[in-house]
Amino acid sequence: MEFRQAQAVCIPAVHLHMTTATMQVSQKDFEKAQEQLKLLKKDPGNETKLKLYALFKQATEGPCNSPKPGMLDFVKKAKWDAWNSLGNLSQDNARQKYTELVSSLISAESAGQTKDASPEESRHDGYETIIVTTKNNITKIMFNRPERKNAINHQMYREIIKALQEAGKDDSTIAVITGNGEYYTSGNDLNNFANVQPNDMEKMAKDGAELLKEFVSCFIDFPKPLIAVVNGPAIGISVTLLGLCDIVYASDRATFHTPFSQLGQSPEGCSSYLFPKIMGLAKANEMLLFNKKLTAAEACAWGLVTEVFPDGTFQKEVWERLKAYASLPKNSLAVSKQLLRSMEKEKLHAVNSQECEVLKERWLSDECLNAIVSFFQRKSKL
Numbered sequence: 344m345e346f347r348q349a350q351a352v353c354i355p356a357v358h359l360h361m362t363t364a365t366m367q368v369s370q371k372d373f374e375k376a377q378e379q380l381k382l383l384k385k386d387p388g389n390e391t392k393l394k395l396y397a398l399f400k401q402a403t404e405g406p407c408n409s410p411k412p413g414m415l416d417f418v419k420k421a422k423w424d425a426w427n428s429l430g431n432l433s434q435d436n437a438r439q440k441y442t443e444l445v446s447s448l449i450s451a452e453s454a455g456q457t458k459d460a461s462p463e464e465s466r467h468d469g470y471e472t473i474i475v476t477t478k479n480n481i482t483k484i485m486f487n488r489p490e491r492k493n494a495i496n497h498q499m500y501r502e503i504i505k506a507l508q509e510a511g512k513d514d515s516t517i518a519v520i521t522g523n524g525e526y527y528t529s530g531n532d533l534n535n536f537a538n539v540q541p542n543d544m545e546k547m548a549k550d551g552a553e554l555l556k557e558f559v560s561c562f563i564d565f566p567k568p569l570i571a572v573v574n575g576p577a578i579g580i581s582v583t584l585l586g587l588c589d590i591v592y593a594s595d596r597a598t599f600h601t602p603f604s605q606l607g608q609s610p611e612g613c614s615s616y617l618f619p620k621i622m623g624l625a626k627a628n629e630m631l632l633f634n635k636k637l638t639a640a641e642a643c644a645w646g647l648v649t650e651v652f653p654d655g656t657f658q659k660e661v662w663e664r665l666k667a668y669a670s671l672p673k674n675s676l677a678v679s680k681q682l683l684r685s686m687e688k689e690k691l692h693a694v695n696s697q698e699c700e701v702l703k704e705r706w707l708s709d710e711c712l713n714a715i716v717s718f719f720q721r722k723s724k725l
């Protein structure tokens with residue numbers, strides 16, 4: 344039963360003849376309650392609407408004595424059952440109960456509206472490289488090293504792992520990843536490879552591969568919808584991970600760059616498997632082999648991005664959209680996301696393992712070391 348329909352059913356114009364002063368007050372309250380009910384913004388649900396309908400009928404017509412509708416006339420039968428269940432409740436009592444029920448709905452809604460108007464944003468403790476907050480059923484994980492273009496150092500990898508594990512279990516309906524400042528993120532912090540003694544190279548590569556595998560696994564296994572809000576340029580691993588997100592919204596200022604061969608490295612984040620599926624092999628090759636940097640419009644046309652927004656209205660439009668999504672039934676969203684992911688989960692974990700093994704070797708290669716040295720030399724020459 345639609346709410347507006349129920350209101351229409353519950354509140355036809357009635358003319359009641361009251362005699363005593365008490366009854367007149369009660370009748371006044373009853374009529375006021377009918378007007379107030381029209382002002383309710385939220386649908387109170389079928390059960391409450393049936394209760395209102397039954398009390399209204401009882402108050403205005405007395406006990407139900409109309410014939411029982413047929414079994415297949417579900418709506419009429421539900422209404423008849425509700426009215427009939429009031430038995431011989433007096434019309435005064437029915438008016439009283441109706442008025443009280445409307446009053447409780449109005450109070451509940453205005454309490455909820457006050458809460459909605461200024462919902463608390465709670466900030467999660469224990470993070471230094473990211474900011475984690477929850478508001479409107481959305482847990483937001485924000486890269487927060489804007490002075491380094493949000494480059495992901497080892498601490499940030501570990502903090503994101505922790506934040507995703509917590510967000511997967513908290514009360515939020517969806518989780519969002521985004522960046523603070525001009526960049527989404529410039530990808531792996533190249534300092535992760537700096538200052539490593541020759542004897543420690545193998546250990547650096549082994550530990551790096553283990554950390555990367557655990558990091559990407561958290562995205563594969565994340566149990567609820569995960570949305571990337573790409574506020575600016577994205578590089579490297581932050582681009583490949585988009586294939587593991589459920590929705591990707593991008594500002595028209597964002598770019599998407601995976602300069603793996605330029606860095607003597609190889610693809611990760613399951614992109615060697617997901618990118619060809621998302622955009623076709625030819626396009627994936629341009630990105631993953633030949634470092635092609637995509638504009639937001641190209642990334643959207645190639646299927647990596649869901650929708651692009653003008654930068655000026657990006658935050659407003661996206662968060663309004665996400666707030667609405669996060670008010671959908673939480674468990675339904677979670678099971679549906681898990682169902683979709685389950686078809687590929689095993690394969691994705693296998694791809695992740697394989698990509699990490701290849702990268703472990705790459706990080707020990709002269710090609711990779713020379714590229715890292717070039718990056719830092721370029722900087723020192725500027």
Ligand SMILES: CCCCCC/C=C/C(=O)SCCNC(=O)CCNC(=O)[C@H](O)C(C)(C)COP(=O)(O)OP(=O)(O)OC[C@H]1O[C@@H](n2cnc3c(N)ncnc32)[C@H](O)[C@@H]1OP(=O)(O)O
Pocket residue numbers: 490491492494495500529530531532533534535551552554555578579580581602603606608611722
């Ligand atoms: C556990 C390990 C897992 C590894 C997973 C494998 C992941 C692979 C990848 O992600 S590959 C991609 C790696 N990223 C890059 O190659 C980007 C490198 N950075 C740049 O090219 C540029 O900095 C830029 C284009 C992002 C921005 O250029 P510009 O606007 O000229 O700014 P600056 O270069 O001056 O940057 C400001 C400041 O930030 C430092 N910085 C930026 N990005 C990184 C980075 N990725 N790693 C380290 N440092 C970075 C930059 O050096 C400047 O520092 P300074 O102020 O000079 O000290």
